Amino acid sequence: MFSIDHLGIAVKSLAAAKAIYEKLGLTVSEEETVAQEQVRLVMVPVGESRLELLEATSENSAIAKFIAKRGEGLHHVCMKVPDLRAAVARLKQDGVRLVSDEIKTGAGGHQYVFVHPASTGGVLLELVQG
Amino acid sequence: MFSIDHLGIAVKSLAAAKAIYEKLGLTVSEEETVAQEQVRLVMVPVGESRLELLEATSENSAIAKFIAKRGEGLHHVCMKVPDLRAAVARLKQDGVRLVSDEIKTGAGGHQYVFVHPASTGGVLLELVQG
Numbered sequence: 001m002f003s004i005d006h007l008g009i010a011v012k013s014l015a016a017a018k019a020i021y022e023k024l025g026l027t028v029s030e031e032e033t034v035a036q037e038q039v040r041l042v043m044v045p046v047g048e049s050r051l052e053l054l055e056a057t058s059e060n061s062a063i064a065k066f067i068a069k070r071g072e073g074l075h076h077v078c079m080k081v082p083d084l085r086a087a088v089a090r091l092k093q094d095g096v097r098l099v100s101d102e103i104k105t106g107a108g109g110h111q112y113v114f115v116h117p118a119s120t121g122g123v124l125l126e127l128v129q130g
Numbered sequence: 131m132f133s134i135d136h137l138g139i140a141v142k143s144l145a146a147a148k149a150i151y152e153k154l155g156l157t158v159s160e161e162e163t164v165a166q167e168q169v170r171l172v173m174v175p176v177g178e179s180r181l182e183l184l185e186a187t188s189e190n191s192a193i194a195k196f197i198a199k200r201g202e203g204l205h206h207v208c209m210k211v212p213d214l215r216a217a218v219a220r221l222k223q224d225g226v227r228l229v230s231d232e233i234k235t236g237a238g239g240h241q242y243v244f245v246h247p248a249s250t251g252g253v254l255l256e257l258v259q260g
Contacts, residue, residue, distance in 0.1 A: 087154055
């Protein structure tokens with residue numbers, strides 16, 4: 001099954017950005033720090049999807065660099081696909097530009113690959129096994 | 131119930147942008163033109179959400195202006211909320227910046243309001259009645 005797993009949103013201030021979602025009546029998770037990525041984040045479940053609000057903890061964080069270049073806003077869309085391995089094989093065969101050539105394994109063992117925005121209409125698209 | 135209704139993505143070429151989603155095995159709708167908004171679009175259902183790929187049909191289209199300024203990419207996130215009227219009242223009371231002060235009625239009678247990106251972490255957020 002396909003679904004939108006989460007939207008990663010680069011923000012300057014978690015405290016400011018999460019306020020609006022709390023006001024709407026959504027539940028915002030506790031803040032969590034991911035040292036490896038140099039980010040602090042909260043998750044906001046919305047139906048079967050989640051908003052992932054990302055604040056940089058260092059100037060070297062990819063999120064800090066993104067905001068410096070583009071301002072706050074959507075950083076990536078993460079989509080669950082039914083067969084990640086087959087999807088990646090098909091995209092590579094068709095010459096679609098991936099950020100890295102191979103499927104990577106992240107924290108918690110989940111497998112993912114990023115499709116370059118040049119192929120998706122300007123959206124950094126993360127694919128994960130559904 | 132809250133859910134992500136759709137992600138509006140501003141693209142230069144529908145034909146190019148939709149190809150990747152077809153390759154992933156998603157179903158892409160027929161192209162549809164919305165003269166009033168000066169856009170041509172396709173919808174890509176993804177679980178309970180949809181991607182809305184938007185191509186300008188005129189230089190005066192909001193989508194053309196968006197791309198000229200920011201490049202291709204996410205234009206807005208549309209979220210269903212359980213009680214739109216109550217949500218808007220609460221946001222206004224809290225001084226959250228809305229793009230227009232009142233709930234508007236769109237094609238097909240659906241009701242919507244846009245929250246300014248300054249309040250949401252850089253994302254133009256459309257709220258519709260769930």
